Amino acid sequence: MSTSVFISGANGFIAQHIIALLLSKGYSVVGSVRSPAKGEKLKELYGSKFQYEVVPVLEKQGAFDDALKNHPEVTIFLHSASPAAIFVEDNEKDTLIPAINGTKFVLESVQKTSPQIKRFVYTSSILTIAYRELFSDPNFVASEEVYNPITYEEGKNNTGLDAYVASKSLAEKAAWDYVNKNKPQYTFSTVNPVCVLGPQAKDEEAKGSLSSTAEIINSVYKLTKDDKISEIGGQFVDVRDVAKAHVLAFEKDEAQGKRIITYTENFNPQLILNIIRKNFPELRERLPVGDPDNVNFSSYAKIDDKKSREILGIESISLEDSVISTVEQAIRAQN
Ligand code: NDP
Numbered sequence: 001m002s003t004s005v006f007i008s009g010a011n012g013f014i015a016q017h018i019i020a021l022l023l024s025k026g027y028s029v030v031g032s033v034r035s036p037a038k039g040e041k042l043k044e045l046y047g048s049k050f051q052y053e054v055v056p057v058l059e060k061q062g063a064f065d066d067a068l069k070n071h072p073e074v075t076i077f078l079h080s081a082s083p084a085a086i087f088v089e090d091n092e093k094d095t096l097i098p099a100i101n102g103t104k105f106v107l108e109s110v111q112k113t114s115p116q117i118k119r120f121v122y123t124s125s126i127l128t129i130a131y132r133e134l135f136s137d138p139n140f141v142a143s144e145e146v147y148n149p150i151t152y153e154e155g156k157n158n159t160g161l162d163a164y165v166a167s168k169s170l171a172e173k174a175a176w177d178y179v180n181k182n183k184p185q186y187t188f189s190t191v192n193p194v195c196v197l198g199p200q201a202k203d204e205e206a207k208g209s210l211s212s213t214a215e216i217i218n219s220v221y222k223l224t225k226d227d228k229i230s231e232i233g234g235q236f237v238d239v240r241d242v243a244k245a246h247v248l249a250f251e252k253d254e255a256q257g258k259r260i261i262t263y264t265e266n267f268n269p270q271l272i273l274n275i276i277r278k279n280f281p282e283l284r285e286r287l288p289v290g291d292p293d294n295v296n297f298s299s300y301a302k303i304d305d306k307k308s309r310e311i312l313g314i315e316s317i318s319l320e321d322s323v324i325s326t327v328e329q330a331i332r333a334q335n
Contacts, residue, residue, distance in 0.1 A: 002049070004073045005250075006117075008032045008064070008106065009081025010052060011042055013214045014123065014193075016201035017243035018078060023049050025247065030071050032064070032081065045202050058082075058102035064109040068117075076250050077110050077186070079103065080123040083167065084212050091156050091163035099167035104174050111184040119250040122175050124190040125168040126235065126261065126303075133301050134235060140301035144192075144259045144308060147173070187256035189249045193242045194235035194263045194303070198322045199329040206333035214239075217326040220272045221283075229290040233268025235303060238317035248312050255312075261305040264316040266297040275323040283327075 005022055009015050010031025022029050023046060032055040033039045039052030053067035058081055068074070081102065088094035103122065110117050126134065128148050133140040148169040155166020172190060179188045196213050200206045210218050223229070245262045249255045270290050277284050 001073070002026050002028045003075060004028045004030060004071065005076040005078060006030045006032070006068070006071060006074045007078040007080055008055070008058075009079075011038045012080055012084075013200070013210070013212045014196055014239055014242055014246075015078075015080045016042075016045075016205065017239050018080070018246050019046055019050060020201040021240075021243045021247055023047075028073075030067075030074055032067055045204060059098040059105065061105050062109060063102075064106050065113050068109060068113040072114070072116065074114065075116055076119045076121075077106075077114075077117050078121045078123070078246055078250075079106050080246075082123070082171065084164070086160045086164055088160045088163065091158075091160060095160070095163040095167045096152065096155050096170070099171040100174050103171040104178055107175060107178045107184065107188075108182075110186065111182060115185055118186050119256070120184075120186040120188045121246055121249045122172065122188070122190045123246070124172045124192045124259070126192050126194040126263070127165045128169040128172045128190075128192060129261070130301065131165045135233070135301075136299055137301055138299055141304050142261075142301050143304040144261060189255050189257060190259045191242065191245045191249055192259055192261045193245075194237050194261075195267075196239050196242050197236055197267070197319075197326070198239035198317070199326045203329055203333050206329045216269070217272055217323055218330060220269050221276060221327050221330050223273070223288055224286055225288055227288055229273060229288065229294075230269045233266065233271070233297070235263050235265075235300070236267040236319050236322070237262045237264045238319075238322040241314060241316055244314055245308075245312055248314070252311060258307075258311060260311060261303065261308040262312075263303045263305045265319055266300055267319050268295060268297075271295045271319065272323055275320050276327055279320075279324050280327060 005027050028049045030051045032053050034056050082099045083095045129142045129146045150166045150169050155163045
């Protein structure tokens with residue numbers, strides 16, 4: 001029988017790549033979603049080795065108990081579900097509470113309900129290491145040892161983006177605290193991606209406005225001649241590398257108890273535009289030119305991901321390859 005992996009937030013951009021990779025490696029997968037319609041859609045996309053459970057509310061104690069009891073065959077748990085919206089009505093209710101309490105409660109459910117689960121991987125973020133420094137402080141070194149000191153109050157009282165940064169930072173902190181205090185039967189590790197770009201796992205999902213950061217390349221691809229180019233850039237990693245990192249995070253003994261940063265190179269929308277213009281000459285007429293030289297990242301922090309790279313041992317997909325795959329997929333989906 002194949003090893004069975006549970007993943008929360010199964011319909012998400014990153015989660016679907018993890019599911020596709022797991023199935024291609026012979027694992028079977030149980031995914032949690034918030035509605036039966038989302039589960040049925042995933043079953044159509046991923047076939048009979050994929051099953052789903054509906055868990056409508058993340059932040060309820062014991063929310064995952066029934067789903068876990070239905071699957072005594074599961075031995076690995078990946079927790080990927082978390083609010084990812086930046087524009088919310090209520091920072092606490094919409095972002096902080098589901099992320100932080102949801103993470104604590106799911107760790108507890110797995111410990112109490114599923115003694116056979118031996119490995120737990122949490123999808124964290126580079127933002128639990130730093131946020132503003134990433135773009136503004138070239139002397140800042142972001143590494144696996146650094147923790148973002150953002151507080152709950154800052155997340156509650158500032159912008160929706162601050163709430164997101166605080167939600168990830170405090171959820172990861174709560175997770176390490178839980179594991180250190182309660183000594184569960186599973187080992188625990190985190191994957192801390194920078195900004196995740198790249199194609200959808202399935203072409204069927206590449207239509208319209210895309211969820212999460214998947215929309216970043218798509219929005220540059222959709223620009224027309226007179227549109228302004230956004231200045232907001234960041235650090236890039238391809239979604240397929242993030243999926244690999246999640247799988248290696250439970251497969252490799254040396255990944256246990258570790259934070260694993262996934263990072264490849266820096267980007268901004270102008271650089272994405274330059275790559276599209278270079279590789280898709282047929283789109284040049286429609287796209288703007290912008291300022292092709294506006295691709296300077298000297299104010300960005302240094303990402304020291306040496307330890308993570310040693311653990312993962314994978315060759316990263318470049319921004320250029322990521323943009324090409326994404327645009328090729330957008331063109332296929334459009335046709
Ligand atoms: P998506 O928005 O595509 O996926 C988010 C998933 O979480 C969806 O399944 C969503 O369900 C679920 N979710 C959101 N809010 C809740 C909630 N309150 N209760 C239950 N489920 C919820 O985003 P990504 O794939 O990008 O994100 C996946 C994970 O990766 C998140 O933990 C995110 O913080 C993390 N991450 C993402 C990065 C990125 O650049 N994209 C970078 C670093 C970390 P539904 O569809 O029903 O809303």
